[in-house]
Structures are given as C-alpha cells and as structure tokens.
Amino acid sequence: MKVGDRLVRFCEAWESSAILRPNYHEVVVESLLVETMIENAYERSCIEKANKLPANSIAQICWIKPIEKRRSDQRYAHAIFSMNSREAANKLILHQAIVGSKALRARKNKSDPHRCAKCNVFGYIAEQCKVEHDSCARCAGRHRTSSCTAPDDQLQCANCKTPGHGAASRDCPHFIRKLKKRVQWEPERAYELFVTRDPETWVRDDAPLKEDFNQGWRQEVANSYNTWTIVKRGNGQG
Structure with missing residues (x-):
C-alpha cells in the first residue's frame, strides 16, 4: 500500500474531523512565461521529463501573484512548484528548472515572518490589524504606502525608526531579529x-x-x- 493510500485510510477512520494535507516541498521558479499552462498535467509531465525527474515528482504548480493582479504587458511571473520529494526539489534548486527549453533560477520557498500591510507590525496580516491608522512602509508616515510621495533619500522604517530604509527592507535590524526567531522554531x-x-x-x-x-x-x-x-x-x- 502506498503512503498516500495509508494517509487517506487514516483520515477516513477519523471521519470528517481529519483533514489530509500533503507534505509538499515548495520551490520558487522565477520568470516563467505567463503563457505556460501550469495547471495542465501534460505540461507538468513535460517539465518533469525536461528536468529528468521521476514521473509525478511535481504535485502542482501555482502562480505566486494572482493573475488578475498582473500588469497588462507582463510577460514573466514567478511560480511555486510543489514537489513530492526532497530529492526532486533539490535537483531543481541545484541545476535550475528547465521550462520550455529555458533554464530558470529555482530556490527553496522560504516564508518570511508575517508583516501587516497596514501598520507594518510583524506577527499578523492586514485583515487582523486593529490599528486605526495606516503606517507607510517607505517613510513611516500615517498614510498608505501606495500614496507615499517621499523621495528615496527620505526613507524611514516604521519598525526600528531608523532612517535610510523602509519597513520592507530585508536589511532592517528589526526584520533580521524576527527572521532569526523564525529559524529557531x-x-x-x-x-x-x-x-x-x-x-x-x-x-x-x-x-x-x-x-x-x-x-x-x-x-x-x-x-x-x-x-x-x-x-x-x-x-x-x-
């Protein structure tokens, strides 16, 4: 009996109280042509063959940014490849992903600590935010980041209050501390x-x-x- 079959039977034994969530290993593949039919099983099998992967190594592929949020002239987009094995995922990372005869950069999908898009505080998302006012991720002003008019030489972090970078900067000391805590667990x-x-x-x-x-x-x-x-x-x- 395959592992997947055993998991299904295990969930069935718990009736409706159990939810089966496959343990995929996610790889970010950069700059795919937006015309790539990632939802097509045949397309996925062609990618597997091009990368010399075992059949069914790719469980699914999804775009990172929703299609409706793309620019009208956008030609390339990043996608997440959900791999069924660590070995297959590592092969893409080490040797690049061949998609449509092109070698594309692939990297392990590493989720960053959640940062609220409204107030920029780490630990929750905008839908859960209870702060009354917006906080700009560029200049720390009380307005939406999308409406910020501050020049690049006037950036200030809303978290560490340090000038020279915004709240979205990966060089922010506050972000680095949060990232180290995430690695601990x-x-x-x-x-x-x-x-x-x-x-x-x-x-x-x-x-x-x-x-x-x-x-x-x-x-x-x-x-x-x-x-x-x-x-x-x-x-x-x-």
Whole structure:
C-alpha cells in the first residue's frame, strides 16, 4: 500500500474531523512565461521529463501573484512548484528548472515572518490589524504606502525608526531579529536545500560546510532529519 493510500485510510477512520494535507516541498521558479499552462498535467509531465525527474515528482504548480493582479504587458511571473520529494526539489534548486527549453533560477520557498500591510507590525496580516491608522512602509508616515510621495533619500522604517530604509527592507535590524526567531522554531529554513541523508544538503545559508565537520553529528542528523530532532554535539554547525 502506498503512503498516500495509508494517509487517506487514516483520515477516513477519523471521519470528517481529519483533514489530509500533503507534505509538499515548495520551490520558487522565477520568470516563467505567463503563457505556460501550469495547471495542465501534460505540461507538468513535460517539465518533469525536461528536468529528468521521476514521473509525478511535481504535485502542482501555482502562480505566486494572482493573475488578475498582473500588469497588462507582463510577460514573466514567478511560480511555486510543489514537489513530492526532497530529492526532486533539490535537483531543481541545484541545476535550475528547465521550462520550455529555458533554464530558470529555482530556490527553496522560504516564508518570511508575517508583516501587516497596514501598520507594518510583524506577527499578523492586514485583515487582523486593529490599528486605526495606516503606517507607510517607505517613510513611516500615517498614510498608505501606495500614496507615499517621499523621495528615496527620505526613507524611514516604521519598525526600528531608523532612517535610510523602509519597513520592507530585508536589511532592517528589526526584520533580521524576527527572521532569526523564525529559524529557531523552523530549523529547515536555515538551509539552502531540503535536508536529506546526503551531507551536501546540510549546508546552512549563513555558514559554509567545514571539512572537519563532526561525522558522528552528521550521522545523527541523517537519522533524524524527518522528525527534526535538534542536535548539538561536537563541532557540528547545523
């Protein structure tokens, strides 16, 4: 019996109280032609063949930005490829994604901490915001970001109150602190690839893999990566 079949039967045993959510491994593929028929199963199979992936490696593909929000002259858009295995996802990241005879940059989908589009506070989205006034993500003024007229040399962060950058800047000290906290409870986010038993996938974004990396620590990570047991031993950097 396949894993998927077992999950379906498990949910059926719980009747309507259980919801089946597949464990996909998401990869962002950049700059696809907007004419690409990503919802078509045949198109997905062609992408799998072009990238020498096993059949049914791609569970689904969806555009990041809703089609109705595109510019009228937009030709390219980013999409999320939901992969059924870590190995298939890593192959796209390492070797680029071949779509329509073009090699496109692919990267692991890493969600950032939620930031309210209304007040720019981290931790919730605009629909949940209880702040009465808007806060501009560019100059920190009490107006919508879309109506901001401040020049680029007058940016100010609504969060850390520092001039020189807006609230959406990835260099903002406040954002960096929030990102580090997210990594603490989502450890796989710190890695460029999806972690497997292959040591090459254990390279963190913020630290190169060292030659003297403790082998015992490696093996323990390899044996526990599916459950994400956090291990700190020897000279391991992970």
